[in-house]
Amino acid sequence: MAEPAGPFVRLRRQPGALAGLALLGLVLLPALAAPWLPLADPALTAPARRMLPALTGGHWLGTDQLGRDLLARLLWGARASLLVAVLATLVAALTGALIGLLAGFFGRLADVLLMRGIDVLMAFPYLLLALAIVAALGPGLGHAMLAIAVANVPFFARAVRGAVLEIRHQDYIAAARLGGHRGPAIIVAEVLPNLLPTLLLLMTTTLGWMVLETAGLSFLGLGAQPPDADLGSMLGEGREFLTTYPRVAILPGLLILLLVTGINLFGDSLRDLLDPRSPDRIPDQTQDRRLDRHPRPCPAAQCARPAEAVSGASAAPGLASEAPSAAALLQVQDLVLSLTGQSVPLVEGVSFTLERGERVGMVGESGSGKTLTALALLHLQPASMRLDGRRWFAGQELGGLSAAALRDLRNRRIAYIPQDPGAALDPLFRIGVQLAATIRAHPAPADAPPVRVRAARLLAQVGLGDDTQLVRRFPHALSGGQCQRVAIAMALAHDPELLIADEATTALDVRVQAGILDLLGDLSGDGRRALLCVSHDLAVIARLCQRVLVMYAGRVVEDGPLAQVLHTPAHPYTAALLACSPELGRPDKPLPVIPGQPPTAAEARPGAVAGGCRFAPRCRHTQPDCRTDEPALIEVAPGHRVRCRYPL
Amino acid sequence: MSGYLVRRLLLLPPVLLGVALVVFTVMSLVPGDPALAILGPYATPERLAALRSELGLDQPWLLRFLGWLGGLARGDLGHSVALERPVLALVLERLGPTLLLAGSALLLGTLLGLAAGLTAARHHNRPLDRWVTLGILLGISVPAFWLGLALILIFAVWLGWLPASGMGSVWGTSGALDLARHLVLPASSLALVAGGVIGRLGRGAAIEVLAAPALQMARARGIAEYRLLLVHGLRGVLARLAPVIGLQAGFLLGGAVYIETIFQWPGLGRLLVDAIAARDLLLVQGGVLVLATAYVLVNLVTDLLQHVLDPRTGGR
Numbered sequence: 001m002a003e004p005a006g007p008f009v010r011l012r013r014q015p016g017a018l019a020g021l022a023l024l025g026l027v028l029l030p031a032l033a034a035p036w037l038p039l040a041d042p043a044l045t046a047p048a049r050r051m052l053p054a055l056t057g058g059h060w061l062g063t064d065q066l067g068r069d070l071l072a073r074l075l076w077g078a079r080a081s082l083l084v085a086v087l088a089t090l091v092a093a094l095t096g097a098l099i100g101l102l103a104g105f106f107g108r109l110a111d112v113l114l115m116r117g118i119d120v121l122m123a124f125p126y127l128l129l130a131l132a133i134v135a136a137l138g139p140g141l142g143h144a145m146l147a148i149a150v151a152n153v154p155f156f157a158r159a160v161r162g163a164v165l166e167i168r169h170q171d172y173i174a175a176a177r178l179g180g181h182r183g184p185a186i187i188v189a190e191v192l193p194n195l196l197p198t199l200l201l202l203m204t205t206t207l208g209w210m211v212l213e214t215a216g217l218s219f220l221g222l223g224a225q226p227p228d229a230d231l232g233s234m235l236g237e238g239r240e241f242l243t244t245y246p247r248v249a250i251l252p253g254l255l256i257l258l259l260v261t262g263i264n265l266f267g268d269s270l271r272d273l274l275d276p277r278s279p280d281r282i283p284d285q286t287q288d289r290r291l292d293r294h295p296r297p298c299p300a301a302q303c304a305r306p307a308e309a310v311s312g313a314s315a316a317p318g319l320a321s322e323a324p325s326a327a328a329l330l331q332v333q334d335l336v337l338s339l340t341g342q343s344v345p346l347v348e349g350v351s352f353t354l355e356r357g358e359r360v361g362m363v364g365e366s367g368s369g370k371t372l373t374a375l376a377l378l379h380l381q382p383a384s385m386r387l388d389g390r391r392w393f394a395g396q397e398l399g400g401l402s403a404a405a406l407r408d409l410r411n412r413r414i415a416y417i418p419q420d421p422g423a424a425l426d427p428l429f430r431i432g433v434q435l436a437a438t439i440r441a442h443p444a445p446a447d448a449p450p451v452r453v454r455a456a457r458l459l460a461q462v463g464l465g466d467d468t469q470l471v472r473r474f475p476h477a478l479s480g481g482q483c484q485r486v487a488i489a490m491a492l493a494h495d496p497e498l499l500i501a502d503e504a505t506t507a508l509d510v511r512v513q514a515g516i517l518d519l520l521g522d523l524s525g526d527g528r529r530a531l532l533c534v535s536h537d538l539a540v541i542a543r544l545c546q547r548v549l550v551m552y553a554g555r556v557v558e559d560g561p562l563a564q565v566l567h568t569p570a571h572p573y574t575a576a577l578l579a580c581s582p583e584l585g586r587p588d589k590p591l592p593v594i595p596g597q598p599p600t601a602a603e604a605r606p607g608a609v610a611g612g613c614r615f616a617p618r619c620r621h622t623q624p625d626c627r628t629d630e631p632a633l634i635e636v637a638p639g640h641r642v643r644c645r646y647p648l
Numbered sequence: 649m650s651g652y653l654v655r656r657l658l659l660l661p662p663v664l665l666g667v668a669l670v671v672f673t674v675m676s677l678v679p680g681d682p683a684l685a686i687l688g689p690y691a692t693p694e695r696l697a698a699l700r701s702e703l704g705l706d707q708p709w710l711l712r713f714l715g716w717l718g719g720l721a722r723g724d725l726g727h728s729v730a731l732e733r734p735v736l737a738l739v740l741e742r743l744g745p746t747l748l749l750a751g752s753a754l755l756l757g758t759l760l761g762l763a764a765g766l767t768a769a770r771h772h773n774r775p776l777d778r779w780v781t782l783g784i785l786l787g788i789s790v791p792a793f794w795l796g797l798a799l800i801l802i803f804a805v806w807l808g809w810l811p812a813s814g815m816g817s818v819w820g821t822s823g824a825l826d827l828a829r830h831l832v833l834p835a836s837s838l839a840l841v842a843g844g845v846i847g848r849l850g851r852g853a854a855i856e857v858l859a860a861p862a863l864q865m866a867r868a869r870g871i872a873e874y875r876l877l878l879v880h881g882l883r884g885v886l887a888r889l890a891p892v893i894g895l896q897a898g899f900l901l902g903g904a905v906y907i908e909t910i911f912q913w914p915g916l917g918r919l920l921v922d923a924i925a926a927r928d929l930l931l932v933q934g935g936v937l938v939l940a941t942a943y944v945l946v947n948l949v950t951d952l953l954q955h956v957l958d959p960r961t962g963g964r
Binding site: 116119120121123124125126127128129131132133134135136137138208212215216219220221222232235239242243246249250252253254256257260261263264265268378380403407408409410411412415416418420423424425426427428429434437438441442474476487490491493494 | 663666667669670671674675676677678679785786788789790791792793794797798800801805860861862863864865866867868869870871872873875879880883884887897898899901902903905906909910920921923924925929932933936939940943944947957958959960
């Protein structure tokens with residue numbers, strides 16, 4: 001992430017904030033400076049000089065229906081509008097904050113009484129409330145200000161109460177209470193300072209509304225009374241002349257629009273800056289974008305490997321021997337995944353082959369890049385990531401496929417079972433609807449039974465055949481195991497050639513886990529369907545797979561037949577991983593830990609690892625040259641490769 | 649669902665009572681002698697005395713409120729001084745056109761807002777997102793009454809395509825097409841603003857919904873992009889935004905006051921403005937009460953809508 005910068009430095013980097021400030025400045029500065037500018041008297045009427053066009057008789061924007069200088073009136077009107085809006089915001093914010101503070105901090109009866117009152121006010125359209133108050137008090141700018149402030153008190157009270165409740169549950173408040181401080185003292189010393197940024201933000205984002213509402217009341221003749229004027233009343237009075245002299249009505253409104261747009265732009269940028277939950281902090285969703293951008297040329301200085309072209313004709317020298325073999329179902333060659341804008345990849349140089357019907361496990365600590373690699377096989381890596389390297393499925397290069405061709409592949413030929421069974425299903429749709437949509441996503445063979453029958457068969461296949469009501473349920477009404485079985489049923493809908501199970505049992509309890517493992521074994525045991533089983537748990541892989549890939553810090557460090565890897569691991573990391581797997585029936589066995597931590601993405605900056613073996617800092621067998629050059633994958637036995645210069 | 653419905657319906661009377669209390673309290677803010685304020689300086693002492701006893705000004709505040717509530721229960725909102733007719737009849741005959749205007753604006757604004765929000769989220773952080781976000785920003789920043797004037801100027805005065813006013817009676821004989829032609833400009837002025845607010849929150853909601861793992865997994869199952877966007881995305885966004893759409897109904901019922909004034913729409917909003925100008929306080933009181941009640945009912949409907957759209961809210 002970006003290095004920490006002061007809020008003002010970060011504010012300067014927001015184009016929205018700059019545009020907002022510029023717009024505000026354009027309106028605010030002349031309005032604030034109006035008393036000192038060489039302007040005509042805004043109230044000076046001159047019936048003989050009414051409705052003069054712009055740039056005549058010394059009037060920049062001409063005159064209005066009473067011969068008053070339009071520019072002067074606009075600037076003085078903007079002053080009045082702003083003043084009223086700022087005052088209304090202050091009154092509403094302070095009153096609302098006081099109510100919210102009392103309700104949020106003292107809770108119980110105070111909370112119930114105050115918030116019920118606020119609820120009733122919220123049950124009121126706020127414009128109407130303001131209108132009713134002005135109707136009762138009588139027209140006038142002061143009354144309008146008061147009415148708008150009152151109508152907005154509930155908004156502030158609610159927001160402040162929420163913020164106070166959040167602050168109240170923080171540890172430092174408990175600490176202050178333990179320290180013997182009483183309510184009011186805590187409010188002043190601890191709650192208020194923490195509340196202030198929230199309140200300022202709320203006020204900034206509300207100010208725009210306040211300007212609009214003030215203008216609205218004045219437009220109806222309930223705000224500023226002649227000869228005083230704000231932008232709203234100018235607009236209201238100019239309305240009569242809309243068809244003949246539109247300028248008189250249109251200009252004040254345009255000024256309101258500019259002012260409010262500026263305030264809102266600035267407020268939005270401020271919110272983005274201060275609020276960690278702002279929607280723009282959410283990373284871009286993954287979606288099919290045009291794929292021919294890949295691979296991009298990589299900066300030569302930082303990228304040892306030449307960029308490969310999608311065409312396949314220009315494969316890097318030395319890798320030509322790994323051209324797609326006809327027998328392989330899936331072949332991955334030098335897969336690289338990196339965050340856009342970062343030179344050191346999260347996953348690098350991952351190469352492996354999957355034969356038809358083969359069951360391969362991929363094991364590694366969390367953060368080792370397993371899931372990213374698995375998702376990349378479906379071209380579903382997060383959109384913030386760049387994917388390089390080549391993948392062939394059944395002899396077809398995936399890198400060059402269009403979005404439509406990729407969609408055709410997904411779940412029909414390559415199916416994916418995700419880690420979190422709850423996340424696999426949309427909570428808003430019934431199981432049956434989602435299963436049917438999955439079945440309909442690809443064209444059915446001519447002799448296929450109706451969707452309803454196929455859905456029932458799939459559910460029966462994963463052991464959910466007994467519950468006929470299941471399809472009518474929503475995902476939240478299912479247990480984790482049931483959700484995972486539904487996810488597996490969906491993955492089987494089109495009889496895929498490759499099934500990717502990504503930590504498919506991790507989120508489940510042990511008994512359910514065993515059932516799902518048996519199911520996965522049954523589904524892939526006949527040799528017709530290949531299985532790529534991603535797990536951090538060697539026991540799971542030992543139960544399901546024939547071959548195992550060990551990943552560490554975004555690299556495949558060992559790749560070999562299951563028995564060989566388990567009994568004679570060649571990489572020190574694999575050996576360490578095996579040593580810390582608990583063994584059933586040996587509760588007394590000490591569980592060693594691997595000292596140190598895997599490198600994080602932040603540590604993977606240039607220089608941090610310095611091109612050496614990623615495991616070197618934690619390895620017990622490190623030699624000096626381990627820290628300087630990254631070892632290549634070497635074959636220690638037929639079909640058993642290891643990325644270590646000094647294999648065990 | 650039925651349990652939730654019953655609970656919400658049970659909550660309705662206290663909320664409506666609260667609304668009535670607020671209306672009554674606000675109207676008691678009138679400075680000085682309300683009877684004098686209502687009848688004006690030229691009223692005879694006899695009329696003033698009669699109105700004072702009709703309003704119960706000689707009674708304590710609580711008794712006056714209870715008496716007013718009793719009248720409400722009988723459908724008696726008092727008598728309009730300026731128009732010399734029962735308030736309830738006046739308000740009810742103007743309610744229909746206002747609901748038609750606010751309803752069409754809400755529908756149009758919701759469609760606009762959802763389309764803008766989903767489009768922006770789908771193109772998150774790309775040029776189209778920035779343009780749509782700019783449009784949304786203008787939508788929430790523009791004064792609705794100014795937009796109405798600008799639309800009149802462009803489409804009625806300059807282009808002459810649509811009428812600016814002249815809707816005599818909404819349920820008149822001139823037919824649905826004429827009604828629609830008169831509805832376009834006022835409804836659009838309100839809808840563009842409401843669409844801005846809905847679009848602003850809709851964009852945020854859509855960014856979250858489209859980034860949800862469930863959607864990514866649906867994509868992994870080969871579900872087509874249009875289905876992800878228009879079925880999963882739209883429903884997810886609607887389920888989150890239903891309460892916001894309800895709140896917008898409040899803006900529209902209030903905003904109708906300006907728009908009806910500008911477009912000479914024969915609705916409750918214009919009646920209110922005229923009543924305020926004439927200090928016809930009982931008519932203001934009745935009009936505000938009816939509009940606020942309509943708002944409470946719309947919010948009931950949108951809450952129920954959210955409940956239907958998101959099955960999980962039942963368990964919350």
